[in-house]
Amino acid sequence: MNNFANPISQMLTGKELLKQSLENKLRSDNQRDIIDLDSTTNEIWNSRLTTSQKYMFTKFADNANKNRNSDTIELIARINTPQITKSEFENSFFNGTSLQ
Numbered sequence: 001m002n003n004f005a006n007p008i009s010q011m012l013t014g015k016e017l018l019k020q021s022l023e024n025k026l027r028s029d030n031q032r033d034i035i036d037l038d039s040t041t042n043e044i045w046n047s048r049l050t051t052s053q054k055y056m057f058t059k060f061a062d063n064a065n066k067n068r069n070s071d072t073i074e075l076i077a078r079i080n081t082p083q084i085t086k087s088e089f090e091n092s093f094f095n096g097t098s099l100q
Contacts, residue, residue, distance in 0.1 A: 011065050014058030015045050 019041040026035070045054065083094040 012061040012068075014054055014056075014061045015041065017057050017061045017064070018045055018049075 019037060022041060022044070023037055026037075049057075083091075085091040085094055
């Protein structure tokens with residue numbers, strides 16, 4: 001599953017990013033069925049990467065999450081922005097009714 005294409009997917013982690021990179025590399029080399037992807041990812045993440053390499057994967061994943069979710073965050077920020085309308089009916093429909 002490609003998390004970059006699915007805007008409703010879980011947050012991407014550094015380890016998941018490593019797994020996707022490994023999967024893409026294996027697919028391009030036609031070797032996808034040769035290894036257990038989860039075990040190999042765990043082995044690389046736990047035993048082969050330095051702390052700084054893990055940090056770089058994690059920061060890249062964080063940036064990807066921010067970019068992937070930026071449209072949603074912008075829409076959420078607009079929730080309290082009143083809509084410009086031409087009639088009282090439209091104003092009540094789009095902006096709600098004031099109970100004051």
